[in-house]
Amino acid sequence: MRVRAAVLEQFDRPLVVQELDLAAPRAGEVLVRLVACGVCHTDMYTASGADPSGYAPTVLGHEGAGVVEAIGEGVESLSVGDHVVTLFSPQCRRCAHCLDPRTNLCLAIREQQNKGYLPDGTTRLSRDGEPIRHFMGTSTFCECTVMPEIALDKIGREAPLDRACLFACGLSTGLGAAMFTASIAPGSTCAVFGAGMVGLGAVAGCRLREAERIICVDPSAPRLGLARDQGATDCWPADGNAVERILEATGGFGADYTFEATGLVSVMGEAVQAARTGWGLCTIVGVAGKGETLQIVPRLLITGRRVCGSSFGGLKGRDRVPELIELYMHGSLDVDPFISHRMPLQDVNRAFELMAAQDGIRSVLMLGGE
Numbered sequence: 001m002r003v004r005a006a007v008l009e010q011f012d013r014p015l016v017v018q019e020l021d022l023a024a025p026r027a028g029e030v031l032v033r034l035v036a037c038g039v040c041h042t043d044m045y046t047a048s049g050a051d052p053s054g055y056a057p058t059v060l061g062h063e064g065a066g067v068v069e070a071i072g073e074g075v076e077s078l079s080v081g082d083h084v085v086t087l088f089s090p091q092c093r094r095c096a097h098c099l100d101p102r103t104n105l106c107l108a109i110r111e112q113q114n115k116g117y118l119p120d121g122t123t124r125l126s127r128d129g130e131p132i133r134h135f136m137g138t139s140t141f142c143e144c145t146v147m148p149e150i151a152l153d154k155i156g157r158e159a160p161l162d163r164a165c166l167f168a169c170g171l172s173t174g175l176g177a178a179m180f181t182a183s184i185a186p187g188s189t190c191a192v193f194g195a196g197m198v199g200l201g202a203v204a205g206c207r208l209r210e211a212e213r214i215i216c217v218d219p220s221a222p223r224l225g226l227a228r229d230q231g232a233t234d235c236w237p238a239d240g241n242a243v244e245r246i247l248e249a250t251g252g253f254g255a256d257y258t259f260e261a262t263g264l265v266s267v268m269g270e271a272v273q274a275a276r277t278g279w280g281l282c283t284i285v286g287v288a289g290k291g292e293t294l295q296i297v298p299r300l301l302i303t304g305r306r307v308c309g310s311s312f313g314g315l316k317g318r319d320r321v322p323e324l325i326e327l328y329m330h331g332s333l334d335v336d337p338f339i340s341h342r343m344p345l346q347d348v349n350r351a352f353e354l355m356a357a358q359d360g361i362r363s364v365l366m367l368g369g370e
């Protein structure tokens with residue numbers, strides 16, 4: 001079939017919206033007609049050429065939601081008409097990692113996915129017979145995509161897909177960091193550094209887990225306003241004194257749980273220092289620049305602080321994302337304020353410009369497929 005897609009032709013150049021060929025799903029694969037797709041930093045990072053593992057040409061996009069249009073041989077968990085959210089972090093339910101509750105890093109298709117191929121080592125996307133590689137196993141800046149069954153989340157049909165797509169990456173990452181990776185205890189004091197999509201998700205996750213005090217630190221006043229609406233009890237501008245203020249507010253001890261959601265190694269350092277003596281847990285979510293390292297004074301660890309990282313909120317996508325979307329459907333989570341702009345695929349480069357200007361939290365591409 002012919003599909004319209006936004007193609008990264010060359011790094012550091014605008015994406016080019018054009019028609020491509022998309023082949024039918026093979027065994028274990030599913031054809032999804034996309035309805036909506038969030039535009040995330042990772043898309044822009046890859047488009048810029050800064051990601052050393054990036055490649056072109058490829059169809060970017062990984063925060064997709066849509067409707068199953070066809071299934072390949074052997075697909076059992078999905079049927080035509082099902083509503084789905086795409087997962088860049090799949091869940092095969094069989095590999096050593098899927099069978100272990102301690103991690104969500106499924107091993108099933110990682111190698112081919114990182115190279116831009118579907119699990120059988122080929123692509124379904126092409127242009128005049130030339131294969132075009134997939135991106136993050138998803139390639140959702142497109143009217144339709146073909147993806148492995150294990151990378152699709154079946155969700156309830158009532159959930160609006162333009163909101164559901166946010167759960168494909170940033171929002172679930174933040175929520176999960178608080179709810180699953182840190183699994184915070186009720187009554188805790190938490191501090192979240194950064195109030196982008198990920199940090200705001202972490203604030204909401206702390207609230208849903210009944211934290212007593214939720215401190216959020218960010219240089220942007222409007223973003224701190226959003227953090228307050230998500231349940232932050234203390235919103236502080238990032239002025240270099242955050243660690244001191246957190247220690248002061250906690251009798252000199254630090255916060256039970258801290259979260260870093262900026263990608264800045266200096267802020268990661270602050271999040272470690274702001275974690276409580278004795279048992280504080282610092283969860284690092286931001287992705288640092290290539291080659292950057294985090295320096296920690298060992299004494300901070302010896303005196304009881306722990307540091308961990310979290311990928312996709314530590315959650316196993318096919319099990320947990322539908323549960324998180326249910327929280328939204330039942331009114332426990334307000335995601336509408338995160339969507340600042342809706343636009344057609346044609347305007348994808350404008351979404352990158354808005355993101356670079358920190359205008360709003362998320363632009364959502366409306367892909368029309370409903």
Ligand SMILES: NC(=O)c1ccc[n+]([C@@H]2O[C@H](COP(=O)([O-])OP(=O)(O)OC[C@H]3O[C@@H](n4cnc5c(N)ncnc54)[C@H](O)[C@@H]3O)[C@@H](O)[C@H]2O)c1
Binds near residue numbers: 312
């Ligand atoms: N681990 C994962 O699975 C995963 C998934 C998605 C995104 N990420 C990463 O998470 C990070 C956050 O993503 P996002 O989409 O929320 O980004 P974002 O750019 O929207 O948000 C970052 C926020 O940090 C704030 N900030 C800047 N300097 C600060 C400082 N000194 N102190 C406190 N806050 C400061 C900014 O004002 C901004 O609001 C990025 O590094 C992203 O790559 C990780």
Ligand SMILES: [Zn+2]
Binds near residue numbers: 043
């Ligand atoms: Zn993302």
Ligand SMILES: [Zn+2]
Binds near residue numbers: 092095105106107
């Ligand atoms: Zn697996």
